[in-house]
Structures are given as structure tokens and as C-alpha cells.
Amino acid sequence: MIHINNIQTLANQRKNLSLPSAAEITLNAEQLTLLPALIDPHVHFRTPGLEHKEDWRTAAKASICGGYTTVFDMPNTLPPTVTAELLREKKQLIDKQLAEAGIPLRYHLFFGADKNHLDEIPKVKAAVIGIKVFMGCSTGNLVIDDDSSLHAVFAIAASQDMLVAVHAEDESMLQQQKIKYSGHTDYSIHSTIRSPEVAARAVEKAIALARLYKTRLYILHVSTLDEINLIKAAKAEGLAVYAETTPHHLFINDSAYEQWRGKVVMNPPIRPAPHQAALFAAIRDNIIDTLGTDHAPHTLEEKILPYGKCPSGIPGIETALPLLLNAYHEGLLTLEHIVALTSTRAREIFRLPVNEDIVLVDLNKQAIVNENTLKTKCGWSPFVGRRLTGWPVYTILGDQLFNLSEIK
Ligand code: DOR
Numbered sequence: 001m002i003h004i005n006n007i008q009t010l011a012n013q014r015k016n017l018s019l020p021s022a023a024e025i026t027l028n029a030e031q032l033t034l035l036p037a038l039i040d041p042h043v044h045f046r047t048p049g050l051e052h053k054e055d056w057r058t059a060a061k062a063s064i065c066g067g068y069t070t071v072f073d074m075p076n077t078l079p080p081t082v083t084a085e086l087l088r089e090k091k092q093l094i095d096k097q098l099a100e101a102g103i104p105l106r107y108h109l110f111f112g113a114d115k116n117h118l119d120e121i122p123k124v125k126a127a128v129i130g131i132k133v134f135m136g137c138s139t140g141n142l143v144i145d146d147d148s149s150l151h152a153v154f155a156i157a158a159s160q161d162m163l164v165a166v167h168a169e170d171e172s173m174l175q176q177q178k179i180k181y182s183g184h185t186d187y188s189i190h191s192t193i194r195s196p197e198v199a200a201r202a203v204e205k206a207i208a209l210a211r212l213y214k215t216r217l218y219i220l221h222v223s224t225l226d227e228i229n230l231i232k233a234a235k236a237e238g239l240a241v242y243a244e245t246t247p248h249h250l251f252i253n254d255s256a257y258e259q260w261r262g263k264v265v266m267n268p269p270i271r272p273a274p275h276q277a278a279l280f281a282a283i284r285d286n287i288i289d290t291l292g293t294d295h296a297p298h299t300l301e302e303k304i305l306p307y308g309k310c311p312s313g314i315p316g317i318e319t320a321l322p323l324l325l326n327a328y329h330e331g332l333l334t335l336e337h338i339v340a341l342t343s344t345r346a347r348e349i350f351r352l353p354v355n356e357d358i359v360l361v362d363l364n365k366q367a368i369v370n371e372n373t374l375k376t377k378c379g380w381s382p383f384v385g386r387r388l389t390g391w392p393v394y395t396i397l398g399d400q401l402f403n404l405s406e407i408k
């Protein structure tokens with residue numbers, strides 16, 4: 001058994017917990033607070049084909065160190081996950097890597113919508129957490145850029161009671177913007193090209209399709225006030241529309257390009273500061289449901305390439321919880337908001353069964369984000385150097401207790 005004594009609960013009470021385990025462990029948890037383990041509905045762990053950036057051995061350690069025991073992985077791998085057969089092969093590789101890591105991380109996979117493989121969608125209904133639609137090109141070449149395929153995906157999903165998750169950036173607007181700003185070499189042009197209007201146009205379109213076909217719609221990485229307003233109206237209308245934001249859109253704004261250059265290039269891009277305040281307000285107003293880290297590592301060699309060659313994406317699964325807990329201390333979020341964002345809402349939206357996984361956090365621990373202790377294979381973070389208050393200390397996955405200071 002694992003005995004956890006005198007732990008602080010969210011209801012501000014002290015309690016003793018006993019959890020089933022082969023090991024006999026007793027923790028004096030007086031300094032610690034009990035939270036449900038985190039669920040990350042949006043990661044790119046890079047298997048298959050891109051394992052020089054990350055694999056499930058390194059990513060599983062990074063997840064546990066971040067307090068996460070469940071992740072949903074995206075299909076923009078090499079090859080992309082667009083057939084039932086490719087899905088099966090991907091699962092086998094993941095299971096092998098997790099067994100090698102000795103970490104039975106809970107995971108689900110998104111299926112990639114591809115216009116040449118729409119007939120594969122019903123085949124994978126029971127095996128996937130949802131269908132991922134890239135409405136605009138991002139990392140990899142998965143994209144649905146024509147209306148008839150987009151309509152077909154939403155219709156099939158609704159008929160199969162599958163959820164559609166959208167990367168909402170409008171491809172035709174993106175193409176125009178890229179021509180308009182071609183020749184610009186500063187990394188900050190990324191936020192001009194991928195403007196708030198590009199995101200809003202796609203969100204508007206996705207909501208219209210969800211309304212038309214009665215499809216359950218999950219809008220990934222919401223980053224702007226414009227999107228929030230559209231989602232607020234859709235929710236008020238009673239549509240099954242859910243919204244995710246990310247740690248980088250909450251905690252980084254477009255003033256970061258000067259210092260961090262290619263390291264803060266991601267899609268959708270970082271925004272001017274007022275959008276950050278709007279995101280926090282939307283969490284407090286229950287417009288934003290979840291936080292997905294969009295953990296999307298690329299190597300340092302890739303990220304120092306000039307604008308245009310530097311791939312979009314940043315790691316984030318190890319730093320999300322400390323950033324949120326630090327925001328709690330700053331009065332931006334309550335612990336209840338953090339639990340809703342990182343666990344409860346994802347469990348409801350994606351209909352996950354309940355489990356007993358927990359994370360024990362030291363709300364008063366202060367530490368500086370240090371790249372030498374990161375477990376992600378890419379080995380860097382745009383949050384390096386930030387002093388944060390509130391860190392996970394133990395993560396319990398099933399009957400396994402991980403002391404996070406001992407994970408090598
Ligand atoms: O910045 C991003 N990186 N956005 C995406 O949509 C994909 C991701 C990746 O896979 O690198």
C-alpha cells in the first residue's frame with residue numbers, strides 16, 4: 001500500500017490516503033496538496049518517424065515529471081496517422097517504448113483527417129479519442145483545405161458520434177498572408193502572417209459546420225479574444241463546442257520574439273498581451289474548458305534556423321503545472337480552475353473513465369526552470385530562467401508512485 005498522511009485537500013482539509021500498491025510506502029505529506037493527476041488532451045510525442053525530436057521513452061518521463069498521467073497524441077507524425085493500419089502500427093511502437101521506459105502512461109490517439117482516406121474514419125471509431133482536422137497547414141503536410149472534404153469530415157464524425165478537434169487557421173487566408181509578407185525575415189512576422197483574423201475565420205467556419213451537422217467540436221489552442229467571442233456565442237446557443245488554450249498562449253506574448261527568436265515560433269502564434277488577459281478571463285468565465293500543452297518539441301538545431309525554415313512548435317508538458325500554480329499565487333486562477341482545466345473538463349468532454357491517479361504538489365516550493373533537468377529529448381524550453389512557485393513532487397499512476405526528484 002501507499003500511505004499518504006496528513007495531505008491538504010482542495011477543500012482545505014487534511015486527510016490520510018491509502019492506495020493499493022505492491023510496494024509498502026508511507027509519505028508524510030504535511031507540506032503537500034492533493035490534485036487529480038493531469039490529463040493533456042494535446043501532445044505531439046513524434047512517434048513514428050520524428051523520434052530525433054522526442055519519443056515515448058523521454059516523453060513519458062517528461063509527462064510524469066509534469067504531473068500528467070494521461071495524454072492524447074496528435075497524428076502529424078511520419079507517416080501521418082490516417083489509416084486504421086497506420087494507427088495499429090503507431091500503437092505498437094508506443095506500447096514498446098512505454099514498456100522500455102517502465103512507465104505505463106495512459107494515452108489516446110487522435111486520428112488524422114485526410115481527404116484521401118475519409119473512408120478510414122468509421123473503421124477507427126472505437127480506437128481513437130477523436131478526429132484531428134488541420135484547417136490550415138502547420139508542422140507536417142496534413143491539411144483539409146477544401147470545403148467539400150471539410151463538410152464530409154464533420155458529417156461522418158456526427159454520424160459516428162466522434163468528436164472533431166480542429167487546428168483552426170484558415171488555409172486560404174494563410175496563403176494570401178504568406179505572399180503579402182514574403183521576404184520578411186524577422187521571426188516576429190509569424191504573428192502578423194498568422195493573424196487573429198486567420199484564426200477567427202477558421203473558428204467561425206468550424207462552428208458553422210458543427211451547427212449544421214450537430215458535430216461535437218473541440219477547438220484546439222485558442223489564443224485570441226476574437227475566437228473567445230465566437231466560442232462564447234456558440235456555447236450560449238447550446239452547441240457542443242469546447243475550447244482549449246495552451247500554457248504558451250497564457251504565459252508568453254509577442255514581446256518574446258526579441259529574446260527567444262525561433263524558440264517562440266509556434267502555430268497558432270504568440271499574440272499581443274491583451275489576448276493573454278482575455279484568455280485568463282475566458283477560463284474564469286467557463287468559456288475555455290481545457291489546457292492542452294501542445295507539447296511539440298523540435299531540436300535546438302532546427303529552432304535556430306532562419307524564419308521560414310525554423311519549424312513551429314515548443315515543448316511544454318513539464319512546465320505547465322508550475323506555470324499554472326504560479327498563476328494561482330498571482331491571483332489569476334484558483335486551484336479549482338486549474339483542476340477543471342487540467343483534468344475534470346477533459347474527462348467530461350472526452351468521456352474518459354474515472355481513475356485514481358493523483359499528483360502531490362508543494363504549493364510553496366520555488367524553483368527556476370532549468371534546462372538541465374528537463375526530460376524532453378529536445379532539452380530546451382522557452383520558460384527557462386523563470387522562477388516559479390508551486391511544483392509537483394510526487395505523481396501516482398495506477399499503483400506506481402514516482403518521486404519526481406528521483407526520475408533520471
Ligand atoms: O506549433 C505547432 N507545432 N503547431 C502545430 O500545429 C503542430 C506542432 C508540431 O507538430 O510541431
Ligand code: ZN
Binds near residue numbers: 042
Ligand atoms: Zn498541436
